Amino acid sequence: MTSSGEKWVTDDTFKPIVVDRESDVLFVTRNLFQLHKKRRQLRAETTDLNYRLSVPFAPHLFGSGKTTFCRSYLELVQRFRETSLSSFALDGSRKEFLDKLREAVLLYVDLTELEPTDPKEKSLKWAVYYLIIKTACLQVGIPMMRKTQAYETVEMEALNLVTLLRDILNMRTDQFLLVAFDEVGVLDTRGQYFDLEVNDGRVRPYNDFFGILWELCLEDNVFFIVVGKSKGLSIKNYVASVSKVLLHFISLSPLNWSSIVEFLEKSHLEEQTQFRVCDILCSPSFSVNELAEALLECTGGVPGLLTRAVNMLLNYVQTRGQSFGSKDECLSCMKEDGFRTVCSEPFVTRILTLDEDRRSVLDMLLMMALYRIPFKADDELNSESYLFDVVTEMGFYRYPIDDNTFQVLFPKVFIINLNNASSFSLLEKILLGSLNMEPVDCFFSSKCRVFEGIVAIRLVLMLSSTIRNEFRELLGRLSATWKKMKLPINGPSPLHYMMSVSRGKKRRSKSNKEEKTFGCNEWNRIIHKALCFDRVYIPKEANSYSPDIMFKLHSPDDSNVLMVGVACKGRWKSEGIGWSDIIEEAKKFLYPVFNEFLSQALECYHCMLIIFGTKLALNVTSELGNQSRCYTSRMRIGGSSFEIPPNCELVILCERDVEMLIDREILNGLERAFSTSDNPPFGDVGFNLLRRARDSFMSLQ
Numbered sequence: 001m002t003s004s005g006e007k008w009v010t011d012d013t014f015k016p017i018v019v020d021r022e023s024d025v026l027f028v029t030r031n032l033f034q035l036h037k038k039r040r041q042l043r044a045e046t047t048d049l050n051y052r053l054s055v056p057f058a059p060h061l062f063g064s065g066k067t068t069f070c071r072s073y074l075e076l077v078q079r080f081r082e083t084s085l086s087s088f089a090l091d092g093s094r095k096e097f098l099d100k101l102r103e104a105v106l107l108y109v110d111l112t113e114l115e116p117t118d119p120k121e122k123s124l125k126w127a128v129y130y131l132i133i134k135t136a137c138l139q140v141g142i143p144m145m146r147k148t149q150a151y152e153t154v155e156m157e158a159l160n161l162v163t164l165l166r167d168i169l170n171m172r173t174d175q176f177l178l179v180a181f182d183e184v185g186v187l188d189t190r191g192q193y194f195d196l197e198v199n200d201g202r203v204r205p206y207n208d209f210f211g212i213l214w215e216l217c218l219e220d221n222v223f224f225i226v227v228g229k230s231k232g233l234s235i236k237n238y239v240a241s242v243s244k245v246l247l248h249f250i251s252l253s254p255l256n257w258s259s260i261v262e263f264l265e266k267s268h269l270e271e272q273t274q275f276r277v278c279d280i281l282c283s284p285s286f287s288v289n290e291l292a293e294a295l296l297e298c299t300g301g302v303p304g305l306l307t308r309a310v311n312m313l314l315n316y317v318q319t320r321g322q323s324f325g326s327k328d329e330c331l332s333c334m335k336e337d338g339f340r341t342v343c344s345e346p347f348v349t350r351i352l353t354l355d356e357d358r359r360s361v362l363d364m365l366l367m368m369a370l371y372r373i374p375f376k377a378d379d380e381l382n383s384e385s386y387l388f389d390v391v392t393e394m395g396f397y398r399y400p401i402d403d404n405t406f407q408v409l410f411p412k413v414f415i416i417n418l419n420n421a422s423s424f425s426l427l428e429k430i431l432l433g434s435l436n437m438e439p440v441d442c443f444f445s446s447k448c449r450v451f452e453g454i455v456a457i458r459l460v461l462m463l464s465s466t467i468r469n470e471f472r473e474l475l476g477r478l479s480a481t482w483k484k485m486k487l488p489i490n491g492p493s494p495l496h497y498m499m500s501v502s503r504g505k506k507r508r509s510k511s512n513k514e515e516k517t518f519g520c521n522e523w524n525r526i527i528h529k530a531l532c533f534d535r536v537y538i539p540k541e542a543n544s545y546s547p548d549i550m551f552k553l554h555s556p557d558d559s560n561v562l563m564v565g566v567a568c569k570g571r572w573k574s575e576g577i578g579w580s581d582i583i584e585e586a587k588k589f590l591y592p593v594f595n596e597f598l599s600q601a602l603e604c605y606h607c608m609l610i611i612f613g614t615k616l617a618l619n620v621t622s623e624l625g626n627q628s629r630c631y632t633s634r635m636r637i638g639g640s641s642f643e644i645p646p647n648c649e650l651v652i653l654c655e656r657d658v659e660m661l662i663d664r665e666i667l668n669g670l671e672r673a674f675s676t677s678d679n680p681p682f683g684d685v686g687f688n689l690l691r692r693a694r695d696s697f698m699s700l701q
Contacts, residue, residue: 057250
């Protein structure tokens with residue numbers, strides 16, 4: 001048996017091909033065309049934003065494929081000329097531009113090579129100029145130009161530099177030159193070596209750098225892509241007012257299932273190009289489609305993680321001498337500690353070394369990832385810009401919705417390693433565990449999921465907390481069974497996870513295999529699963545045949561087991577929750593639990609349904625006497641139309657007591673955010689509302 005170190009290696013054994021990126025290529029091409037179209041206007045003295053040049057910019061993000069993208073951009077232009085770019089080129093001027101772009105020369109400049117350079121030792125401009133000249137010489141394989149000769153030739157003039165570059169690269173004057181600057185973030189650490197501009201007592205090297213870029217952009221037929229820097233929005237905002245450079249983010253998307261299939265089918269071993277990666281990894285009973293599904297589940301489609309994962313799978317297969325036989329076998333391999341540790345090391349190290357200010361926002365980012373709450377990346381510095389920077393610095397992946405809106409993606413492959421870190425709070429561990437249980441695209445943007453998720457987390461924390469809280473005491477007064485549970489439970493809470501339950505008819509997966517999901521007639525199976533596993537369940541469908549939240553509690557000595565369902569009814573329903581709504585929920589939950597389980601179980605098993613409503617109907621409020629009530633076995637409700645089954649209880653919370661579980665301020669914020677539709681644009685579910693929710697959670701720890 002090999003050790004973890006021998007089994008999992010990081011050496012690259014294959015060279016992955018570039019796949020997908022069609023939307024990214026179209027985005028960059030449009031921005032380059034804008035520079036081409038407005039270049040002459042840039043020479044005019046104006047502060048109008050319409051006259052600023054547009055430079056595509058890929059902020060630093062581990063494993064997003066930004067370097068590969070900029071190196072391969074011209075190749076990708078050729079690939080997509082008959083698809084997305086064909087519609088772009090319908091206009092005559094754009095077609096002419098695209099035709100010339102296909103003949104462009106790419107010069108890739110790695111700014112990690114930037115250093116102070118004689119004869120202008122402290123000039124950033126000359127250091128950048130000479131690095132470009134040196135890179136051009138290396139690209140065509142000619143002797144390096146001496147620094148003094150280069151300086152005398154260029155004389156620090158943009159026109160002279162461009163003329164020299166065209167001569168070195170043997171280019172026509174009308175031929176496009178595309179310069180890709182990679183790792184611009186090096187200016188953070190090396191800016192001290194240069195004489196830089198000082199603004200309000202602060203040195204901002206990016207102002208100087210993009211000032212250099214602006215001068216070069218005034219020259220015809222020269223274009224730029226910029227890559228790097230940990231604080232992407234900070235660059236954008238610092239330079240926007242001083243250099244006429246308007247950066248546009250290249251929103252590199254994670255790869256989807258079909259792109260991963262292409263990635264596996266077209267990638268070969270470096271030394272043996274006749275062997276496809278997918279053929280080595282897949283036995284006859286294990287398809288490339290299933291392998292792609294497993295990799296998507298594990299990595300989220302992040303290119304850098306995907307490449308590392310495939311390399312480690314190849315190493316594992318070659319070590320044991322046989323391919324994988326099934327998707328489960330492949331997933332089992334990817335869940336091993338050694339695999340996840342090696343794959344996630346760059347992420348985890350980055351997060352654990354962040355300062356407290358950055359770490360303090362982690363739990364809010366986890367909530368945003370779990371409930372798919374997007375955030376805006378605006379031009380002005382504000383809380384959303386701060387979020388963009390923090391997400392980038394942590395190394396998490398931004399899933400672009402549009403040019404200016406993003407979601408946070410936490411790949412499963414490194415969640416366990418984060419969860420094992422002793423410095424994380426119980427809230428963070430619950431959220432990480434929830435993300436680890438969910439499929440990649442489990443949650444969707446709806447008020448039901450956000451509202452129910454916040455309620456679920458509050459319940460988990462209240463029941464796990466050793467701190468006295470009013471809600472737990474209320475349930476103890478209402479329910480004799482609850483009181484017997486002797487809460488709080490000492491040690492780790494059994495409520496570790498929230499897990500979505502898919503429902504509906506049979507569906508076909510992307511590998512064209514039937515996948516069985518829970519339909520309404522299979523509710524009994526869901527109950528059995530919930531009773532067997534210590535998890536919180538949040539059904540995916542708004543009109544499901546179940547409570548919104550389910551969990552199981554054990555008393556410390558296991559003398560009592562309580563199955564609890566929480567039905568979040570009447571969310572912002574103007575007429576309130578009536579008895580018919582309450583009885584409907586009771587029938588969905590209490591009858592099946594009793595008929596299929598409690599009627600045959602030991603006396604120590606019990607079931608409780610909690611009706612959690614933001615507004616009760618007048619007749620319900622009147623009958624309850626404006627207080628929460630617990631209906632126990634054999635009692636009747638709703639005009640005696642429903643009888644509570646044996647060993648079951650129904651708790652109806654009045655509006656006053658609801659606020660013990662979800663703060664009024666948070667509830668009001670959610671009501672405002674979701675007042676228009678079930679799937680709103682989340683304009684009001686922003687940083688401040690999440691911070692209030694987070695502070696509410698943390699008060700229970």
